[in-house]
Amino acid sequence: MTALMTAANLDVSLPMPQSPLQFLTPGRATIDILRDISLTIDAKTTLGLVGESGSGKSTLARALLGLQPISGGEICFDQVPLTTPAGFQSLRRSTAMMFQDPIASLSPRMRIGKQLTEPFVIHRVVMPDRGARAAQLLDRVGLPASLADRYPHELSGGQARRVCVARALALSPRLLIADEPTAGLDVSVQGEILNLLRQIRDETGLALLIITHNLPMVRHVSDHVAIMYLGRLIETGPTRTVFANPKHPYTQNLIASKPQPDPRKRRSDLAIKGEIPSILRRPEGCEFHNRCRFAQDLCRQHPPELREVSAGQFARCHYAETLTK
């Protein structure tokens, strides 16, 4: 297995939002959005990144692509650090991102065909027949060539996602990051988009990072999973291992509980009891302790490290080995 992208001990801190109560927390000018994230995406594999809203998934995606400044750690693409011009160039050329909101990520006043070939202009790739290339890209995602003349608002949600996939494929990336690729779509369309991503991965051998709060989807499509909580990874490992034998109580809860299908009745995106704490007020010790039914004094006092609990499986829990589900 070759590592295509690695992040080591990544931190992202952002300036504290301006607040009239700022004088209450003097000296705390920044908030930690991501803390100590280490992960590897192997070539030609799919990693599923799971976490509740606000846990930092999109921030991590942007950081991995060099779109979000990091305050600590190192990112390498193809073993080359992003801080070097060569590393950054190779990343820019070989990765593509599907942003969370597909309609918003398309330009409203530009025809689809032109949007599909824009990456060639941006990256100065010579493409004599752009029209033919746009038609070919549309065909690859199962859309008719006639869509090239349409504008984004004329598309259905599913079609817009497909256009985003097509645009992401324009420069034949080696890594595609898809942020919530099925959010807001009907269940049947969700399945179609996932199958499309899978099919493209199999055909092209690109690596996929799929970001989602949809656990069944991750189980279905990912080789590896990484579970995020309050800006930290709390469990990572091969999908089959983690689903068969989750070691972190949070992961155990996620897998055991059924999601509430009605979004209005959900207290959080993932079916788990209790509110996710704010990153502005991180709990002391293990940050999950206030929602954990196994919590002991040690958990309230000392933050656990992410450590290997079985071959290739890592969990951030003091008691990972002794918990019963």
Ligand SMILES: Nc1ncnc2c1ncn2[C@@H]1O[C@H](COP(=O)(O)OP(=O)(O)O)[C@@H](O)[C@H]1O
């Ligand atoms: N530019 C920003 N400035 C301040 N806070 C931000 C910014 N972007 C994201 N955040 C905060 O960072 C946290 C993680 O956000 P995000 O990465 O979008 O999470 P997710 O994608 O998992 O829902 C949230 O609490 C959000 O409010």
Ligand SMILES: [Mg+2]
């Ligand atoms: Mg997000």
